[in-house]
Amino acid sequence: MSTATPMPRQRLPRQIPYIIGNEACERFSFYGMRNILVQFLISSVILAYIPEADREGAAKDIFHSFVIGVYFFPLLGGWLSDRFFGKYDTVLWFSLIYCAGHACLALFEDNRQGFYTGLFLIALGSGGIKPLVVSFVGDQFTQANKSLAKVVFDFFYWTINFGSFFASLLMPLFLRELGPSIAFGIPGVLMFIATFIFWLGRRKYVRVPPTRGQDPDSFYNVARTALLSRAPGQGRPGLAVAMAGGVLASGMLLLWALQAAGVALPFWPDDFHFVITACLALGALIAFGGIGVSMQLHRARGRHDDAAVDSVRSVLRIIIVFALTTPFWSLFDQKASTWVIQGRDMAVPHDSWWWPSWLVREAAQMQALNPLLVMLLIPFNNIVLYPALRRLGYEPTALRRMGWGIAFSGIAWIVAGLIQLQIDSGAATSLAWQAVPYTLLTFGEVLVSATALEFAYSQAKGSMKGVIMAFWYLASTFGSLWVLLTNVAVRNDAVTARIATTGWSENAFLMFFFAAFAFAAAAVFALYARSYPMQDNYRVA
Numbered sequence: 001m002s003t004a005t006p007m008p009r010q011r012l013p014r015q016i017p018y019i020i021g022n023e024a025c026e027r028f029s030f031y032g033m034r035n036i037l038v039q040f041l042i043s044s045v046i047l048a049y050i051p052e053a054d055r056e057g058a059a060k061d062i063f064h065s066f067v068i069g070v071y072f073f074p075l076l077g078g079w080l081s082d083r084f085f086g087k088y089d090t091v092l093w094f095s096l097i098y099c100a101g102h103a104c105l106a107l108f109e110d111n112r113q114g115f116y117t118g119l120f121l122i123a124l125g126s127g128g129i130k131p132l133v134v135s136f137v138g139d140q141f142t143q144a145n146k147s148l149a150k151v152v153f154d155f156f157y158w159t160i161n162f163g164s165f166f167a168s169l170l171m172p173l174f175l176r177e178l179g180p181s182i183a184f185g186i187p188g189v190l191m192f193i194a195t196f197i198f199w200l201g202r203r204k205y206v207r208v209p210p211t212r213g214q215d216p217d218s219f220y221n222v223a224r225t226a227l228l229s230r231a232p233g234q235g236r237p238g239l240a241v242a243m244a245g246g247v248l249a250s251g252m253l254l255l256w257a258l259q260a261a262g263v264a265l266p267f268w269p270d271d272f273h274f275v276i277t278a279c280l281a282l283g284a285l286i287a288f289g290g291i292g293v294s295m296q297l298h299r300a301r302g303r304h305d306d307a308a309v310d311s312v313r314s315v316l317r318i319i320i321v322f323a324l325t326t327p328f329w330s331l332f333d334q335k336a337s338t339w340v341i342q343g344r345d346m347a348v349p350h351d352s353w354w355w356p357s358w359l360v361r362e363a364a365q366m367q368a369l370n371p372l373l374v375m376l377l378i379p380f381n382n383i384v385l386y387p388a389l390r391r392l393g394y395e396p397t398a399l400r401r402m403g404w405g406i407a408f409s410g411i412a413w414i415v416a417g418l419i420q421l422q423i424d425s426g427a428a429t430s431l432a433w434q435a436v437p438y439t440l441l442t443f444g445e446v447l448v449s450a451t452a453l454e455f456a457y458s459q460a461k462g463s464m465k466g467v468i469m470a471f472w473y474l475a476s477t478f479g480s481l482w483v484l485l486t487n488v489a490v491r492n493d494a495v496t497a498r499i500a501t502t503g504w505s506e507n508a509f510l511m512f513f514f515a516a517f518a519f520a521a522a523a524v525f526a527l528y529a530r531s532y533p534m535q536d537n538y539r540v541a
Helices: 016-034 037-043 052-072 074-107 112-139 147-178 180-200 219-228 237-260 274-300 306-324 326-336 338-344 363-391 398-424 431-459 462-489 493-500 506-529
Strands: none
Touching: 016 074, 016 112, 016 147, 016 180, 037 052, 037 147, 037 338, 052 074, 052 112, 052 274, 052 326, 052 338, 052 462, 074 112, 074 180, 074 462, 112 147, 112 462, 147 180, 147 363, 147 431, 219 237, 219 274, 219 306, 237 274, 274 306, 274 462, 306 326, 306 398, 306 431, 306 462, 306 506, 326 338, 326 363, 326 398, 326 431, 326 462, 326 506, 338 363, 338 398, 338 431, 338 506, 363 431, 398 431, 398 506, 431 462, 462 506, 493 506
């Protein structure tokens, strides 16, 4: 008679607290400066050269250009980590750049070039470490204790919002009462503490070595083989498609350069500045390159093992999933720009007994609702909602959660649009009403973003985890790109005239437009998710 061998008790890796502590401080640092950026810019000397009526729009453009940088530079951080330095060293060095950026904001709050330099350094530092810290958490787990990874990923996301909550609640008050130098200096101090905490755990981390370009089965090498390989009697249509993307991207950058040099180009929009053009060019490279590799990927078999080829195909599928979440990010990131500006036109209900007037005095502080609700919703979903859905026979898979999350963001923006119509009618509208769209948007965020941390790590092969996480964060870049493109469109007289025929204000129209954008994306996401083959790529002990 045989007896079952009891499973060993799974233990949380002892190095995890260092990473969690680092993330809590870093997130306070990031959200502390981000959530007061639009509020500061509108009333600062940085935009004094712009007519007052145009400063809100300019502040939104600067904010979303900054967000684009934050979520673009993960490509650089992921590449440096995977190819040269490994996650630990890359995170440490980019963290020091991050600290320098905060110092610039504190020192140059009245100097445009110095302040923009600070924003660039923060985008570089924050973006450089963004894809690595999450995947570094995953590296600390094996197949033996991977069941704990989901708990840690959720707690990791909870910690992000713990730091964000206090930053969102307190920093607008610090800006108002202490001035911008101190308000931007406090996040810098927190970033230094975050870097120190991360350094303290250096002897305990599991460090997966970088490929140093020597992995013959890396994503790049497999994709290159697929594009360049010839088949008897066949051309290379995939290579032609990829090259077309390169030509299109180069053409866009050339048109921008000519326009910047003063050449009149009636067919190229004047408002397509470098950030917009570079993002469009990057999108063309990714889209056409991905299609081209997919068309000829079978040609890489035999020169690379089947597992590597299948991993590349998985990455291409993941990129499609990520692309379909970009409308969600276009809605989500506007809570720190469009919704803050909307809140400035609303009445803070100081005369209501239930309103915490001693603490909440600024519209920008409503952003604190987002991380507070995240900290409540993550345990609620895991303990109450998901088990209840399973008992009803509905399995809340990662892709299903993400699809519903996109849809809930659309509902949030319908409510925000209705609030805007109330403001536009001239009626006094309480700031408390913004709690409704914030709640809906946050529920969508938990379904999309918290889920995606686990999804992105589990779907990528070991040597590709840093890069695939970079592609996940790149989804936010394109989310902000949609916002910039929309802002460009509404400066067109024909578009403005079309909006006027609806009887709505420009702000209200755009809110309903973005809601429709999210619903369309959610429908396409649901269709694609039905045929997506899930993977399991946790490392073996």
